Amino acid sequence: MVITPASSFTFEQLTDAYNETRVDYLVPMPMNVARLMEYCRVYDVSLESSVVAVEEDVVQGLGMLGVRQDRAWITRLGVLPVGRRKGTGSALMAGLMAGAEKQAAKTVWLEVIKGNLPAHNLFHKFGFRETRELIVARRAPKAELNEATFDKVKQVTALNHEDAIILLSHRQERPNWLNETESLQNVRNLSALLVELKNGGRGWVTYHAGLLQLTRLVVEITVGDPTEVTEAILTVLHQRHRRQDSIAENLCEDEKWFGFQKAGYFDSFRRIEMKRPL
Amino acid sequence: MKTILQIEDNHANRLLVERVLEPHPYRLLHAADGESGVSLALEEKPDLILVDMGLPDVDGQTVVTLLKQIPDMENIPIVAITAWPPDKALEMAQQYGCDGCITKPINVKNFPGQIAAFFTHNDA
Numbered sequence: 001m002v003i004t005p006a007s008s009f010t011f012e013q014l015t016d017a018y019n020e021t022r023v024d025y026l027v028p029m030p031m032n033v034a035r036l037m038e039y040c041r042v043y044d045v046s047l048e049s050s051v052v053a054v055e056e057d058v059v060q061g062l063g064m065l066g067v068r069q070d071r072a073w074i075t076r077l078g079v080l081p082v083g084r085r086k087g088t089g090s091a092l093m094a095g096l097m098a099g100a101e102k103q104a105a106k107t108v109w110l111e112v113i114k115g116n117l118p119a120h121n122l123f124h125k126f127g128f129r130e131t132r133e134l135i136v137a138r139r140a141p142k143a144e145l146n147e148a149t150f151d152k153v154k155q156v157t158a159l160n161h162e163d164a165i166i167l168l169s170h171r172q173e174r175p176n177w178l179n180e181t182e183s184l185q186n187v188r189n190l191s192a193l194l195v196e197l198k199n200g201g202r203g204w205v206t207y208h209a210g211l212l213q214l215t216r217l218v219v220e221i222t223v224g225d226p227t228e229v230t231e232a233i234l235t236v237l238h239q240r241h242r243r244q245d246s247i248a249e250n251l252c253e254d255e256k257w258f259g260f261q262k263a264g265y266f267d268s269f270r271r272i273e274m275k276r277p278l
Numbered sequence: 279m280k281t282i283l284q285i286e287d288n289h290a291n292r293l294l295v296e297r298v299l300e301p302h303p304y305r306l307l308h309a310a311d312g313e314s315g316v317s318l319a320l321e322e323k324p325d326l327i328l329v330d331m332g333l334p335d336v337d338g339q340t341v342v343t344l345l346k347q348i349p350d351m352e353n354i355p356i357v358a359i360t361a362w363p364p365d366k367a368l369e370m371a372q373q374y375g376c377d378g379c380i381t382k383p384i385n386v387k388n389f390p391g392q393i394a395a396f397f398t399h400n401d402a
Contacts, residue, residue: 019334023288026361028332030287032311035334140373141343212340245343245374266373269366 001060001088003095006050011037017052017059021078027113027269042186043075043177044068049099053079053088063092065099066177072105073177077119089122097126100278107277109177111250114270128274134176134250135257136268141243143264149235152201152228156236157194164192164206171220176250176273179218187216195236201229205237214241217248219256230259238263280397281305283324285315285341286359287334291382295328298386299393312336316344319351326396328380331360331370342374355396359384 006014015036022028031039040047043066050064060083066073074096079088100108110128112119159167168181177183184190184206192206201224208216214237221229238246248265250273251257282299286292287310299306307322309315312333319327327345331338338358345351355377360367364381371379380392 019287022332023290024361026363028361030332030334032334138339138370138373140339140375141347142375143373212336212344243343243347245340266369268370 001053001055001086001091003091004052004054005048006052006062006064007047009052013059014052014062017062017080018076018078020059020080021061023081025113026115039076040064042183043073044182044186045075046099046103049096049103051092051095051099053083053092053095055083058082060086061088061092063096065096065103067100067103067105068180068182070104070106072100072103072108074100074108074110075177077110089119090125093122093126097278105278107275109273109275111176111271111273114272120272123274126276128276131273131275132252134271134273135253136271137248137251137257137260137265138268139238139246139248139263139265141238141245143238145235145238145264146231146262149232150239152197152199152232153195153236154198155196159192159194159204161188161190164190167192167194167204167220168206168218171218173220173252175218178250179216184216184218190216193233193237193240195229195233197224197229197232200224201232203229203233205233207237209241209244212244214244214246215249217246219259221256226255227258227262230256231262234260234263234265279303279305280326281307281322281324282326282328282393283307283309283315283319283322284328285309285312285333285338286328286330287311287332288330291330291359294384294386295389298384298389302390302393304393310334312338312341315341319345319354320348323350324354326393327354327356328359329356329376331358331362339370339374342376346375357396 019030052062053060061079063077194204203221206218309318329338358371358376358379361382367379
């Protein structure tokens with residue numbers, strides 16, 4: 001089996017191989033070429049440091065590496081059915097770790113879908129340890145809004161992309177790779193809402209409003225009860241975007257999560273964030 | 279003859295549904311992603327839509343959301359097809375207003391009956 005840089009392959013080949021790795025996953029998340037290209041751009045994936053495992057001209061698996069300053073992030077790791085039970089996952093991981101070292105990374109991060117035990121065990125074997133559990137939440141547009149929540153709102157200010165980035169860069173909480181300011185800077189046309197409640201509570205949400213979906217949601221509370229202010233912010237957001245399906249990725253199970261749930265979000269699946277120092 | 283639209287990106291899954299439903303009097307249409315699925319639904323107004331929840335361009339939940347917001351489409355039953363555990367699949371289907379869900383891999387013996395049930399329910 002040969003480990004080759006992903007830059008030797010076209011995006012069409014990488015997309016086909018990636019989709020084949022996910023064919024029997026619980027959460028398959030297939031992609032088309034445009035989506036994979038966008039993914040690599042937004043998350044600073046280096047195709048030179050990403051790897052594809054090949055045996056007798058047949059792709060066995062692939063893994064990608066995002067690189068930012070002294071940090072690296074393993075993503076889209078998967079083994080095709082034809083490559084399973086012959087050490088392909090370990091070979092890919094070894095290639096990715098070598099790539100991270102070559103990039104002078106001091107820490108490597110990754111996430112594994114909760115319940116994917118073979119992958120979780122593989123990451124343990126490579127020295128990764130759990131840091132936290134993250135929730136991927138969804139909200140269908142038909143979810144009801146609590147009209148009484150509107151009465152609590154004193155003022156709403158809509159902000160543009162540049163202002164949204166300023167808010168994001170002043171966050172108190174450590175974001176996950178997907179929600180880091182570097183990722184969100186790479187997303188075009190972010191929006192933000194600053195919301196102030198009559199009781200003095202304050203906070204904001206940044207998001208991307210597509211035609212069909214609201215994505216890239218980040219909520220931060222600056223003053224007040226996190227659950228109450230989160231619910232109010234999201235109620236205002238969804239009143240303005242009543243028709244879109246919403247996805248909030250990598251939330252922590254904290255007081256804000258209760259606010260998300262009150263605004264109609266539900267737990268779709270969970271990821272385990274892991275890291276390893278180099 | 280009833281028309282079924284299957285929105286499914288995986289070729290093997292598509293073929294399996296085709297083979298299982300072949301002996302039955304259905305006209306089966308196919309779309310490999312969400313965008314072409316919505317277009318085909320608008321053109322053909324099928325009697326039933328089977329939507330895989332994991333699609334390569336836009337996920338199945340968003341496809342269902344869009345279809346349910348189109349006035350001509352709101353009464354067409356939509357069935358989610360997913361590999362998620364049954365309780366999670368059911369929750370997702372309910373939240374998004376699906377008329378049912380079938381977990382993958384499909385049970386080839388039961389599948390025709392499951393499909394027929396949606397028509398019976400809808401005709402009642």
